Amino acid sequence: MSLTDLSAVELLDRLDARHVTSTEVVQAFLDRIERYDRRIGAFLRVDREAALDQAAAVDRKRQAGEALGRLGGLPVAIKDLLATQGEPTTCASRMLEDFRPPYDATVIARLKAADGVILGKTNMDEFAMGGSTENSAFRLTRNPWDTTRIPGGSSGGSAAAVAAAMAPLSVASDTGGSIRAPASWCGVVGLKPTYGRVSRYGLVAFASSLDQIGPLARTVEDAALLLEVLAGHDPRDSTSVDRPVPNYTSSVGRPLERLRLGIVPELFGDGLDAEVAAAVRVAVDVYRSLGATVQEVSLPHGKYAVATYYIIAPCEASSNLARYDGVHYGYRTDAQKAAARLEAERKALEQAGDRAGLDNLDTALVRMYRQTRSEAFGPEVKRRIMLGTYALSAGYYDAYYLKAMKVRRLVREDFDRAFEQVDLIAGPVTPMPAYPIGEKVNDPLAMYLCDVYTACTNLAGIAGLSIPCGFSSRGLPIGLHLQAPAFEEERLLRGAAMYQRATAWHTRRPSLDGE
Amino acid sequence: MPISHQQVTRVSLLGRLLLSEEETETMTAQLGQILTYMQLLDEVDTDQVEPMAHAVEVSDVFRGDQLAPSLARDLALANAPQHDGECYRVPAVLGDA
Numbered sequence: 001m002s003l004t005d006l007s008a009v010e011l012l013d014r015l016d017a018r019h020v021t022s023t024e025v026v027q028a029f030l031d032r033i034e035r036y037d038r039r040i041g042a043f044l045r046v047d048r049e050a051a052l053d054q055a056a057a058v059d060r061k062r063q064a065g066e067a068l069g070r071l072g073g074l075p076v077a078i079k080d081l082l083a084t085q086g087e088p089t090t091c092a093s094r095m096l097e098d099f100r101p102p103y104d105a106t107v108i109a110r111l112k113a114a115d116g117v118i119l120g121k122t123n124m125d126e127f128a129m130g131g132s133t134e135n136s137a138f139r140l141t142r143n144p145w146d147t148t149r150i151p152g153g154s155s156g157g158s159a160a161a162v163a164a165a166m167a168p169l170s171v172a173s174d175t176g177g178s179i180r181a182p183a184s185w186c187g188v189v190g191l192k193p194t195y196g197r198v199s200r201y202g203l204v205a206f207a208s209s210l211d212q213i214g215p216l217a218r219t220v221e222d223a224a225l226l227l228e229v230l231a232g233h234d235p236r237d238s239t240s241v242d243r244p245v246p247n248y249t250s251s252v253g254r255p256l257e258r259l260r261l262g263i264v265p266e267l268f269g270d271g272l273d274a275e276v277a278a279a280v281r282v283a284v285d286v287y288r289s290l291g292a293t294v295q296e297v298s299l300p301h302g303k304y305a306v307a308t309y310y311i312i313a314p315c316e317a318s319s320n321l322a323r324y325d326g327v328h329y330g331y332r333t334d335a336q337k338a339a340a341r342l343e344a345e346r347k348a349l350e351q352a353g354d355r356a357g358l359d360n361l362d363t364a365l366v367r368m369y370r371q372t373r374s375e376a377f378g379p380e381v382k383r384r385i386m387l388g389t390y391a392l393s394a395g396y397y398d399a400y401y402l403k404a405m406k407v408r409r410l411v412r413e414d415f416d417r418a419f420e421q422v423d424l425i426a427g428p429v430t431p432m433p434a435y436p437i438g439e440k441v442n443d444p445l446a447m448y449l450c451d452v453y454t455a456c457t458n459l460a461g462i463a464g465l466s467i468p469c470g471f472s473s474r475g476l477p478i479g480l481h482l483q484a485p486a487f488e489e490e491r492l493l494r495g496a497a498m499y500q501r502a503t504a505w506h507t508r509r510p511s512l513d514g515e
Numbered sequence: 516m517p518i519s520h521q522q523v524t525r526v527s528l529l530g531r532l533l534l535s536e537e538e539t540e541t542m543t544a545q546l547g548q549i550l551t552y553m554q555l556l557d558e559v560d561t562d563q564v565e566p567m568a569h570a571v572e573v574s575d576v577f578r579g580d581q582l583a584p585s586l587a588r589d590l591a592l593a594n595a596p597q598h599d600g601e602c603y604r605v606p607a608v609l610g611d612a
Contacts, residue, residue: 241571304555373532
């Protein structure tokens with residue numbers, strides 16, 4: 001058995017027992033990246049030297065008998081929207097292609113303090129906007145189970161890296177399903193913590209009231225380990241909540257007794273692929289066999305989640321992305337060319353005697369902003385900026401943004417009521433298994449509708465997790481979605497681990513050597 | 516159509532984007548389709564509902580009023596497309612420079 005077949009917890013045991021060194025572990029994953037990532041495309045950058053240096057430093061500490069952090073030399077892949085000091089952090093956008101943050105994100109600092117070794121930065125949809133990673137400005141990421149299909153998004157690189165065993169762990173972000181959907185489509189575990197559980201300081205902002213950082217891993221125990229490192233209060237993020245972080249790794253092995261599992265009949269209606277529905281129902285039966293009582297609950301506003309989410313998220317995005325002005329950091333258009341073009345337009349208007357046109361002509365500064373942003377943002381980012389700007393503009397605010405914020409509360413109240421009756425809610429993560437590359441690129445609404453089961457978790461601010469629960473007839477992974485009340489990650493992980501112990505889906509690996 | 520070509524052009528200015536004629540066409544059609552879908556929310560009665568702006572409804576998080584080092588100027592300028600060592604440089608804002 002090679003090192004890359006082992007889970008993070010198994011690797012850590014061998015590291016602690018000094019059966020292997022961090023250098024050997026990191027080298028094994030780097031070799032695997034070297035061998036397979038040309039085909040998968042999970043990483044945007046891998047810094048071999050830096051990773052091996054970090055690993056060697058951890059090995060020296062261990063050799064010297066110094067106390068080590070929780071990750072003890074384990075390698076971690078990072079979604080390329082978490083600021084790493086002095087290292088490119090691109091958000092898979094031309095806008096930030098050359099951006100090197102002057103500081104580390106809090107989660108990066110925590111990883112380093114925990115003696116985690118950063119392998120590299122993973123691909124994603126530009127600014128985390130998308131569900132397939134096809135919106136990356138730099139490369140396509142392929143699903144390790146079927147390289148003609150998408151890995152999901154926006155954390156597609158992270159999920160593909162973990163699924164292909166090019167990293168045992170990855171840190172990503174989830175705004176409307178961006179951890180859980182790719183986890184489901186790539187057959188790994190992905191957890192979106194409660195809003196406020198993990199600091200967002202140094203996370204490039206997409207939709208600030210919805211964004212949350214969380215772990216991807218191949219097992220529930222590994223996700224618990226990584227969450228324990230990531231979670232906690234941070235004075236630099238005033239929305240991070242100051243409450244103790246439970247010891248997830250020590251409790252994850254204890255099954256939930258007298259578990260009340262909720263299922264939502266509305267979620268099994270039209271639009272859900274029959275194989276996904278069947279796999280989820282069988283998973284619910286597994287819980288029954290483990291002693292859980294299964295109870296129907298209603299989330300009557302769930303069907304409004306996509307419409308609500310795709311108003312709120314673009315509104316926040318249009319505001320957050322206003323910072324990309326070609327002045328402070330990031331891309332700027334060629335100012336001389338922009339000025340020459342503006343001058344040509346002015347002359348044309350003068351010749352035509354178009355006074356109104358002349359009055360409305362951009363100033364040089366405004367034109368620089370517009371030209372810069374139009375050259376550096378991809379189509380989906382532009383679409384979200386347009387959507388959000390429109391929904392927030394005079395005359396439309398009440399009809400869209402205010403309305404969506406009110407429906408958001410109703411979504412949250414649905415969950416409050418449901419969790420009075422049940423401990424966890426189970427359901428599908430995505431409406432179908434991974435679809436072919438290119439299938440939805442020209443149909444943004446179809447892409448948005450894939451978030452139907454995941455976006456409500458973010459709207460409500462609660463915790464959600466995807467765990468492998470089967471395969472389609474084509475051999476594509478299917479995920480089970482578990483949701484828990486705010487700050488009940490411990491319950492979520494224990495509930496997922498009891499399912500994982502009773503099943504073997506998480507032990508299957510994609511075959512990467514064929515073809 | 517819930518959004519017109521003219522509105523898309525207007526919003527592109529507000530959003531500081533410059534869309535080609537072709538992009539404007541596509542954007543008008545796609546935004547139209549998306550906004551039509553959003554009319555689904557019209558059927559929800561929200562008259563008595565307080566808007567929810569945030570998942571954790573905290574307010575007034577203060578820190579102590581203490582001096583602490585902040586980002587050094589050279590670091591703050593390091594990623595700027597154009598700077599003169601002290602300030603960011605932008606095209607002239609006033610007049611016809």
